[in-house]
Each structure stands twice: as structure tokens, then as C-alpha cells.
Amino acid sequence: MIDVTIIGAGICGALIAHKLSKFNLNVLVLEKENDVALGATGANSAMVHSGHDPKPGTLKCKYNLLGNRMYKDVCADLQVDFDQIGAYVVATSLEEEQKIDVLVKQCIEREVPYEVLTGEQARVNEPNLSDNITKALSLPTTAVVTPWLVTMAAMEESMLNNVQLRLNYEVNQINKKDDYFLINDEIKTKVIVNCAGSHCDDITNLLRVSPYKVETKKGEYYVLDHTGEQLVHHVIYPVPTAKGKGVLAVPTVHHNILLGPNSDFVEDKDDVATGTGLDYVKRELSKTIKNVPFNKMIHTFAGNRPHIDLNDFYIQEDDEIKGFIHVAGIESPGISAAPAIAKDVVENMILPKFSVALKQKYIKRKPYINMAKMSKEEKNDLIHKDPDFGKLICRCEKVSLGEIKDVINRECGATTIKGVKMRCRPGMGRCQGGFCEPEVVKIIQKQLDKKLEEVKLDKNNSQIFTAYAKEDL
Numbered sequence: 001m002i003d004v005t006i007i008g009a010g011i012c013g014a015l016i017a018h019k020l021s022k023f024n025l026n027v028l029v030l031e032k033e034n035d036v037a038l039g040a041t042g043a044n045s046a047m048v049h050s051g052h053d054p055k056p057g058t059l060k061c062k063y064n065l066l067g068n069r070m071y072k073d074v075c076a077d078l079q080v081d082f083d084q085i086g087a088y089v090v091a092t093s094l095e096e097e098q099k100i101d102v103l104v105k106q107c108i109e110r111e112v113p114y115e116v117l118t119g120e121q122a123r124v125n126e127p128n129l130s131d132n133i134t135k136a137l138s139l140p141t142t143a144v145v146t147p148w149l150v151t152m153a154a155m156e157e158s159m160l161n162n163v164q165l166r167l168n169y170e171v172n173q174i175n176k177k178d179d180y181f182l183i184n185d186e187i188k189t190k191v192i193v194n195c196a197g198s199h200c201d202d203i204t205n206l207l208r209v210s211p212y213k214v215e216t217k218k219g220e221y222y223v224l225d226h227t228g229e230q231l232v233h234h235v236i237y238p239v240p241t242a243k244g245k246g247v248l249a250v251p252t253v254h255h256n257i258l259l260g261p262n263s264d265f266v267e268d269k270d271d272v273a274t275g276t277g278l279d280y281v282k283r284e285l286s287k288t289i290k291n292v293p294f295n296k297m298i299h300t301f302a303g304n305r306p307h308i309d310l311n312d313f314y315i316q317e318d319d320e321i322k323g324f325i326h327v328a329g330i331e332s333p334g335i336s337a338a339p340a341i342a343k344d345v346v347e348n349m350i351l352p353k354f355s356v357a358l359k360q361k362y363i364k365r366k367p368y369i370n371m372a373k374m375s376k377e378e379k380n381d382l383i384h385k386d387p388d389f390g391k392l393i394c395r396c397e398k399v400s401l402g403e404i405k406d407v408i409n410r411e412c413g414a415t416t417i418k419g420v421k422m423r424c425r426p427g428m429g430r431c432q433g434g435f436c437e438p439e440v441v442k443i444i445q446k447q448l449d450k451k452l453e454e455v456k457l458d459k460n461n462s463q464i465f466t467a468y469a470k471e472d473l
Ligand SMILES: Cc1cc2nc3c(=O)[nH]c(=O)nc-3n(C[C@H](O)[C@H](O)[C@H](O)COP(=O)(O)OP(=O)(O)OC[C@H]3O[C@@H](n4cnc5c(N)ncnc54)[C@H](O)[C@@H]3O)c2cc1C
Pocket: 007, 008, 009, 010, 011, 012, 013, 030, 031, 032, 033, 036, 037, 038, 039, 040, 041, 042, 043, 044, 045, 046, 047, 048, 049, 169, 170, 171, 172, 195, 196, 197, 198, 199, 200, 203, 218, 219, 220, 261, 302, 303, 304, 305, 306, 330, 331, 332, 333, 334, 335, 336, 337
């Protein structure tokens, strides 16, 4: 019998699993895709918002504020990047300046550090801000992270401490028995935590009529290369509107720039194609930023926000079905809020159901090997020990064979081209895998003993090879 089954391996599911992994509990994570973090967690603005913006009194507001304060320590614990670069919310008219005044009031009430700057003062630090900007709200506690690496690290460490992860496992049946649940007619579990993102309502509907309906709002982005002068150094927000936080410019932890997102409802919850949303992004961006170097654009992507009709997160044990916990409607600021959500769900909703102790022995994960961050001496030392670290596979992002082998041969390791790319960046650079992708395919094949046709680009339906063109290859 499983104690706690978590459905969905996005950032919420992974951080809940990670907190539970510290206790003597039998924990299982079920994920329908072939890797973790392939839902909203894998495609977003990658920001830890300061908490200045959510509506007062909402769960979004509560968990964003708490999460922002926890993030630095969470990332240090998981040994993943956290960069507190700060943000400017910029106004271009008197009406927008008044919206900044409202945000200032919220910052004061919420004890969010801030500073108000004139347009000229803001342009001293950010010369590419539009000349129309008259006022800026500086939010120094805004940070950027790599949300999928937070997720992968949390899941890896959980697995090192006996949490089970079953990938390619779609939950499509749940029956409530006397004191346990039966999932897909085979898994018995005392507690279920529903972290299924856009599909949270589908999961709940397997048991009862869901108290919420998830609709997805797509957000599309451009990605700029990190070479040359960086466009902006802070996150640049317009003033928020009823539609959300607006089109941003976000410097990532790797110094790429994300430009986006739009926010449009889409029928298909898993439709992440890019298209006309990008025209909107370009138009909106021109109001806040000038000199945008679109010739440095190397990639576009989209992610879907799981929006529920209640307009807030829905995080609680089910009113009717004890042992079934909802972590639903986790749209923005879900990345920012995730550590605080995990803490609350584990400490206040799960642990009181079990009388368990902390594990005596806990195994810490080792960070991914990242030669880009090493000194020349450290690199030489590593290459001396293992020459695979001297074999460059990705020229744009300078990733070696040794680093790629490392991210494959781990708990929660990569099994696809995208899985390798997300973990150690081959294909993230200017050529977008044009040079390195065939090599990455061969490495995956060799390390995982797969046939060529079995190597996937990302999700299971993303087959890229059908057969060899020449038989002797
Ligand atoms: C465009 C965009 C921009 C955003 N920007 C930010 C930002 O800058 N800062 C911020 O704080 N937040 C941001 N967010 C919000 C944030 O990305 C989400 O709130 C967060 O990733 C949600 O995580 P999750 O774990 O709840 O869901 P997900 O990451 O979606 O994970 C759900 C998982 O459940 C799995 N699943 C679904 N159904 C089943 C099933 N039947 N069986 C098994 N598994 C199943 C899915 O495959 C998926 O892996 C943004 C979101 C978007 C889309």
C-alpha cells in the first residue's frame, strides 16, 4: 500500500514529493509524460515574482509572498540557479502611473521591498527602456530561476530517498474504497495529491463532479540569444491589466532574454504551438522597450496556464472525499508559490494523517556537472580524470560529452533530446541543435541502449526517425 500518491510531476508535484521524501513514508509520483516538467513548468517566464501584484486576500497572494521569501534557500538546498536580478514595472501615462501608486500601496502592506524611480532614473540602469516611460516601480526581490531544473533536482533527490516515480503512466481511473483509493485498478494508496496542472479537473472528475473547471490560457514567447550586449538586466513588466501581468522582457539565468507572453484561451489543453500570439508580443513590447534585436531571436515557444473559474488557486483537501487533496488552478504565480504550496500541503494536509518520523539518513543529490561555470584548472582536472569532458558536443553552449552522459545516467535522468537539452543545454544556443543534435541522439542511443527509432525529440508522440536510409549504418 502506498501512503501518498502524487499525480503530476510538475514543480508542485516534485516539491511536494521532495518534502515528503524526508519522512518515513511510501511515496509514489505518477506522470503521464516520458519526463518530468513537461507541463506548464517547462514553458513559462521562469520568474519568482515579488508578490506585489496578486489580488489581496487570495491564495495566489499568500503563497507568492511566502514562496518568494523561501526561494533562495530552496534553490541552494537543491543546488540549482537562483538569480535575484530585480524588476521594473514601467508606466507610460498618467493613468498607468496611478496603477503604480496602487502597487506601491500593496508593497507597503505586504512588506515587499520597492523603490519608485522617474523614467530618467530607470533609463540610467536600463538604456533600452522606451522614451515614453515616465515612472518605474523597482522590485529588487524579483528573481529568475530555471523552473524545470528545480523540478528535476527535487525529483532526483526524492528518488535518491526512495520516492518512486512512474513516467508514461496516465491516471484515468480512481475508485474510492473504505480507507484507500484504487488507481487504474492496480495502485492502492491512502492519500492522493492532485497536481495534474491543466488536467486537475479531469482527475477530480474521475471521483466526483469537480468543484472547478480548468481552462487553459496560452502564452507565447520569443527567445533571444545570450551573445553580445544584453537588452535589459532587470525583468521589465508593463503595469498589470485585467488580463494579467502583460508582455515582459525577462533575462534568464543563462542571460538569454525571454519576450512574452500573450494570454489567450485555447480549446486544446495541450496545444503549445506558437503563432499569432507572437505578433501581439511584438506590438506590446514596443510600448516599453526600444532597440529589441529580433535578429538575435533563436527560438519561440508557448506554455499553457491552468486557469480555473474561481480565479484563484484551489488548494485544500476535498470537502467530500477525505484523503484527496487538490493542488489546482496553479497558473501564475505558480512557480513563485510552489515552495510555499508544498510546505503547506505537506505540513498541514498530509503529515497530520500519519504518525511518522523524519528519516535518519538523507542522501543529497550532486548538482549536474556544468563546465561553463568551472575555472580552467577545474576543467583540466576533470578532463584529466575523464577525457569525455574534453569532447565538445554543443559548440554554442559549450557542452561536453561527459556532461551529457552525466544527465542521462542519473535518477530522473534524461531519456529524450529535449530531456538532455533541458538539463544541460545542448541545442539551447544559436544553432538550436543543428550541429549537436545528431550527436546527442547517438549518445542517448548508446547510454540507454536504444534503437535509433526509439529516440524521441520530447514527448512520446515526437518520433523523429522511422528507419535508416542506408542499411549499413
Ligand atoms: C506562459 C506562462 C508563464 C508563466 N510565468 C510564470 C512566472 O514567471 N512565474 C510564476 O510564478 N509562474 C508562472 N507561470 C505559472 C507556472 O508555470 C505554473 O503555475 C506551474 O508551472 C504549475 O505547476 P504544476 O506542477 O501545478 O503543473 P504542471 O507543470 O502543468 O504539471 C502538471 C503535470 O501533471 C501531469 N498530468 C496531467 N494529467 C495527468 C494524468 N492523468 N496522469 C498523470 N499525470 C498527469 C502533466 O503531464 C504535467 O506534467 C506561468 C505559466 C505559463 C503557462
